[in-house]
Amino acid sequence: MGKSTLFNRLLQRRQAIEDELEHTTRDVIREELNLDANQTLILADSAGDDPSTGSGSDINQKANAQRERFINEASGIIFVYDAIDGFTGEDKRVLQRVRRQNVPFIIVANKADNKTIATAAVAEFTTEASRLVTVSAIHNLGVEDVYDWLEQFGQPKQLKHLDKIVVLGKPNAGKSTLFNALIKDSISIVSTDAGTTRDIVGYETTLGDRLVKFLDTAGLARRSKAMRGLQRYATLRIQEVLDVTDCVLLCIDAKAGLSVQDARLAGLCLEKAVSVVIVITKWDLVASEERAEKLLDELRRDLRFLWWAPVVFVSAQIELNLNELRQEIAHCLSARTTKIEQPLLDQTIERLKQEHSSFTDIKSIEQQKTNPPTILVDARHPLHRTRLRQLGNELRRLTKMGPTPLVMRTTDRVRAQRRGLYRAEII
Numbered sequence: 001m002g003k004s005t006l007f008n009r010l011l012q013r014r015q016a017i018e019d020e021l022e023h024t025t026r027d028v029i030r031e032e033l034n035l036d037a038n039q040t041l042i043l044a045d046s047a048g049d050d051p052s053t054g055s056g057s058d059i060n061q062k063a064n065a066q067r068e069r070f071i072n073e074a075s076g077i078i079f080v081y082d083a084i085d086g087f088t089g090e091d092k093r094v095l096q097r098v099r100r101q102n103v104p105f106i107i108v109a110n111k112a113d114n115k116t117i118a119t120a121a122v123a124e125f126t127t128e129a130s131r132l133v134t135v136s137a138i139h140n141l142g143v144e145d146v147y148d149w150l151e152q153f154g155q156p157k158q159l160k161h162l163d164k165i166v167v168l169g170k171p172n173a174g175k176s177t178l179f180n181a182l183i184k185d186s187i188s189i190v191s192t193d194a195g196t197t198r199d200i201v202g203y204e205t206t207l208g209d210r211l212v213k214f215l216d217t218a219g220l221a222r223r224s225k226a227m228r229g230l231q232r233y234a235t236l237r238i239q240e241v242l243d244v245t246d247c248v249l250l251c252i253d254a255k256a257g258l259s260v261q262d263a264r265l266a267g268l269c270l271e272k273a274v275s276v277v278i279v280i281t282k283w284d285l286v287a288s289e290e291r292a293e294k295l296l297d298e299l300r301r302d303l304r305f306l307w308w309a310p311v312v313f314v315s316a317q318i319e320l321n322l323n324e325l326r327q328e329i330a331h332c333l334s335a336r337t338t339k340i341e342q343p344l345l346d347q348t349i350e351r352l353k354q355e356h357s358s359f360t361d362i363k364s365i366e367q368q369k370t371n372p373p374t375i376l377v378d379a380r381h382p383l384h385r386t387r388l389r390q391l392g393n394e395l396r397r398l399t400k401m402g403p404t405p406l407v408m409r410t411t412d413r414v415r416a417q418r419r420g421l422y423r424a425e426i427i
């Protein structure tokens with residue numbers, strides 16, 4: 001319908017999934033929109049009915065309930081209709097609902113790509129001319145008028161640090177159920193169908209004394225079975241999001257066990273140096289010592305590279321071990337800010353130099369940054385990756401570093417001068 005295109009245009013990025021396929025959004029997507037350097041507001045993109053599943057379908061009913069709830073909570077509403085299709089009976093019904101809400105609203109005639117379409121829209125709303133904005137989101141026409149209207153809702157921006165925690169896993173692994181349980185609200189739509197969540201749904205809340213943002217994602221399906229356009233886009237979005245993620249909750253369905261996709265996602269997390277908590281979901285269905293041992297075996301075998309990641313067996317449905325999970329997340333977040341004192345770094349390297357000749361090429365080491373901890377090793381000659389890992393593991397052991405990836409970077413002089421590049425091992 002073009003709502004998502006407008007939403008993205010206002011946010012100036014490609015956020016909500018706007019596939020060729022109509023009605024792609026199901027959940028209400030909320031994003032912060034910065035009006036200027038000091039003013040901000042929350043913009044929400046709601047779902048339309050999904051005709052492929054019928055208006056009475058479980059998902060559509062839930063999506064409608066969600067939309068209704070957001071209308072009730074909104075300070076203002078942008079009602080969007082498709083000006084090419086014209087103002088339809090369904091539009092009329094929704095607009096009546098908007099009017100009843102008694103909050104400021106505007107009517108956006110979207111896809112008013114040319115004069116004829118725009119004129120027809122103006123003729124439709126002669127009595128409400130001041131509310132009407134003709135927009136072509138694709139051609140970026142009229143969008144400024146929407147910004148002007150939005151200004152009345154600006155709130156002072158708060159400078160705050162938000163840790164981002166992303167729920168990842170296969171379709172139907174119980175991600176949205178877990179997300180809702182953690183934020184103690186039903187924001188994300190849950191259903192028995194695989195592929196319910198199609199976009200990234202975010203929500204800010206507190207975790208102990210931290211401000212955090214939880215993000216629910218679309219399940220990552222097997223490549224061969226992937227719904228091509230949507231799935232490929234979903235994967236790209238996940239990769240993008242991981243760039244700004246602090247901690248991932250990697251959800252594995254207790255009954256199904258570990259799969260290829262889980263290993264792929266885990267690999268992606270390590271590559272992006274994100275902390276991980278492995279969450280075995282739906283534990284109420286299969287809880288047993290034996291099953292737990294089997295799953296732990298699988299993890300030790302296939303996800304050995306995430307040996308530091310805590311494993312928690314939860315049931316979001318019966319709220320089993322959710323507090324334990326919250327504690328592990330907090331543990332991950334604090335591990336990411338580990339600072340290693342310079343004297344300890346110096347002593348360690350001196351000791352290793354005495355033990356192995358291959359360390360003698362190292363001139364110095366220092367901690368470059370935290371979140372995640374990143375160590376820069378300055379070496380005269382290329383340092384073998386095994387040595388880099390050995391040094392990293394030694395630092396992990398000495399500092400009792402918790403569940404976080406540790407990034408070990410090395411400059412070998414020649415290469416660094418030539419390309420300004422670092423080589424890195426993430427362990």
Ligand SMILES: Nc1nc2c(ncn2[C@@H]2O[C@H](COP(=O)(O)OP(=O)(O)OP(=O)(O)O)[C@@H](O)[C@H]2O)c(=O)[nH]1
Pocket residue numbers: 169170171172173174175176177178189190191192193194195196197198217218219220281282283284285314315316317318
């Ligand atoms: N018994 C039990 N069922 C659960 C639990 N968590 C989720 N489920 C069920 O598993 C199904 C899928 O749950 P969702 O939360 O929608 O899964 P999802 O991973 O978000 O799925 P997609 O968005 O489709 O990728 C639903 O029928 C849930 O009711 C749990 O802890 N225990």
Ligand SMILES: [Mg+2]
Pocket residue numbers: 175176177188189190196197216217218219
């Ligand atoms: Mg979901």
